[in-house]
Amino acid sequence: xxxxxxxxxxxxxxxxxxxxxxxxxxxxxxxxxxxxxxxxxxxxxxxxxxxxxxxxxxxxxxxxxxxxxxxxxxxxxxxxxxxxxxxxxxxxxxxxxxxxxxxxxxxxxxxxxxxxxxxxxxxxxxxxxxxxxxxxxxxxxxxxxxxxxxxxxxxxxxxxxxxxxxxxxxxxxxxxxxxxxxxxxxxxxxxxxxxxxxxxxxxxxxxxxxxxxxxxxxxxxxxxxxxxxxxxxxxxxxxxxxxxxxxxxxxxxxxxxxxxxxxxxxxxxxxxxxxxxxxxxxxxxxxxxxxxxxxxxxxxxxxxxxxxxxxxxxxxxxxxxxxxxxxxxxxxxxxxxxxxxxxxxxxxxxxxxxxxxxxxxxxxxxxxxxxxxxxxxxxxxxxxxxxxxxxxxxxxxxxxxxxxxxxxxxxxxxxxxxxxxxxxxxxxxxxxxxxxxxxxxxxxxxxxxxxxxxxxxxxxxxxxxxxxxxxxxxxxxxxxxxxx
Ligand SMILES: [Zn+2]
Numbered sequence: 508x509x510x511x512x513x514x515x516x517x518x519x520x521x522x523x524x525x526x527x528x529x530x531x532x533x534x535x536x537x538x539x540x541x542x543x544x545x546x547x548x549x550x551x552x553x554x555x556x557x558x559x560x561x562x563x564x565x566x567x568x569x570x571x572x573x574x575x576x577x578x579x580x581x582x583x584x585x586x587x588x589x590x591x592x593x594x595x596x597x598x599x600x601x602x603x604x605x606x607x608x609x610x611x612x613x614x615x616x617x618x619x620x621x622x623x624x625x626x627x628x629x630x631x632x633x634x635x636x637x638x639x640x641x642x643x644x645x646x647x648x649x650x651x652x653x654x655x656x657x658x659x660x661x662x663x664x665x666x667x668x669x670x671x672x673x674x675x676x677x678x679x680x681x682x683x684x685x686x687x688x689x690x691x692x693x694x695x696x697x698x699x700x701x702x703x704x705x706x707x708x709x710x711x712x713x714x715x716x717x718x719x720x721x722x723x724x725x726x727x728x729x730x731x732x733x734x735x736x737x738x739x740x741x742x743x744x745x746x747x748x749x750x751x752x753x754x755x756x757x758x759x760x761x762x763x764x765x766x767x768x769x770x771x772x773x774x775x776x777x778x779x780x781x782x783x784x785x786x787x788x789x790x791x792x793x794x795x796x797x798x799x800x801x802x803x804x805x806x807x808x809x810x811x812x813x814x815x816x817x818x819x820x821x822x823x824x825x826x827x828x829x830x831x832x833x834x835x836x837x838x839x840x841x842x843x844x845x846x847x848x849x850x851x852x853x854x855x856x857x858x859x860x861x862x863x864x865x866x867x868x869x870x871x872x873x874x875x876x877x878x879x880x881x882x883x884x885x886x887x888x889x890x891x892x893x894x895x896x897x898x899x900x901x902x903x904x905x906x907x908x909x910x911x912x913x914x915x916x917x918x919x920x921x922x923x924x925x926x927x928x929x930x931x932x933x934x935x936x937x938x939x940x941x942x943x944x945x946x947x948x949x950x951x952x953x954x955x956x957x958x959x960x961x962x963x964x965x966x967x968x969x970x971x972x973x974x975x976x977x978x979x980x981x982x983x984x985x986x987x988x989x990x991x
Pocket of ligand 1: 590
């Protein structure tokens with residue numbers, strides 16, 4: 508049945524919006540504009556917005572049409588988070604697809620791409636892809652694709668890495684993940700030489716290679732030394748995984764990209780210097796891209812002094828310094844960083860975030876629910892990003908990079924995936940209201956000047972703050988990417 512999302516502001520270019528409505532079924536049929544282009548500054552407060560609406564004579568939609576009232580919020584294409592760990596199957600004592608996908612829908616996210624390394628078996632071949640798909644089937648509220656992975660454990664005589672890679676490409680994975688350093692026994696890291704081997708194979712395809720880039724040699728050597736000296740606090744952890752560790756790995760990966768021509772992507776970049784290397788390489792025509800996450804854009808190592816969030820803030824790589832934060836924001840604005848992801852990785856905090864020995868604290872933040880309001884609040888509303896850039900970083904750029912051809916844009920023919928964003932109301936982050944399994948966040952008590960009011964996936968609400976959603980977990984579908 509045809510439906511209409513009415514009373515919405517739609518971003519056109521820059522900070523311009525138009526009042527409009529979207530006609531859709533599962534797909535977008537038509538976008539109608541009911542006002543000319545206006546600048547955001549003309550509706551940036553509730554008073555200004557009401558004034559604008561009073562002066563405008565908006566024709567009502569025909570009465571018999573099934574409609575969703577957008578309540579004069581901003582509509583964006585459903586956000587896409589291409590870096591999450593939902594842990595199904597195998598690590599469900601930390602999080603699972605029901606919780607993760609529900610949290611995502613509450614965060615305006617309609618599609619995620621799940622990492623291959625935090626499930627058992629990991630997604631390293633065609634058979635394991637099917638096992639994961641069977642485990643996830645009927646359990647996701649939102650659409651999903653999978654990363655494939657290439658792990659050190661599989662470099663042995665009996666396993667043909669290239670064959671496994673092609674099996675996964677046939678299965679429709681979005682990209683391949685490798686680690687320069689990994690903390691997981693079930694998904695070990697690769698030497699630079701092995702990454703080069705993998706890159707040579709992937710370079711024959713169009714599929715990206717995502718890299719966790721911190722130099723293993725540097726990190727392990729320092730960690731050993733610190734542990735010998737009995738140093739087990741956050742300072743030692745951060746000193747072991749410092750800017751140099753990231754920059755060294757990024758530089759090695761750039762060399763590999765230059766040699767092989769693979770499409771490489773640095774996940775969760777944390778440092779300004781790492782970004783500078785990437786920007787330089789891009790300028791030289793090297794096919795490298797990068798993402799960063801809200802925690803790297805908001806926190807610094809000073810925040811580890813705050814004991815109420817110290818353990819919650821632990822990630823790998825760790826957050827860096829003021830200067831890095833600034834440069835990362837700058838990278839988002841200039842396009843040297845391609846998108847913002849969360850690296851959503853939760854756990855039960857009482858079990859794994861409570862140790863006094865920082866080496867033993869689980870590293871990861873369940874952030875999928877907070878990314879959209881965060882980027883609107885801290886990026887757009889603080890004038891670090893335009894409205895258009897914000898939407899691109901949350902959705903459009905991600906869809907384009909990973910080949911999610913039906914997603915990422917408000918455009919006739921695309922999936923009717925939307926998030927309604929209220930930019931005229933504030934919220935204070937309260938972890939007890941989170942929907943992931945582990946309810947904790949370093950953003951506790953932080954005020955966001957943006958709220959996700961509702962999320963629509965393929966024409967059906969999967970989250971509405973004011974009423975029950977139309978669809979439940981199980982509605983989400985696998986997206987297979989065509990990559991050859
Ligand atoms: Zn990750």
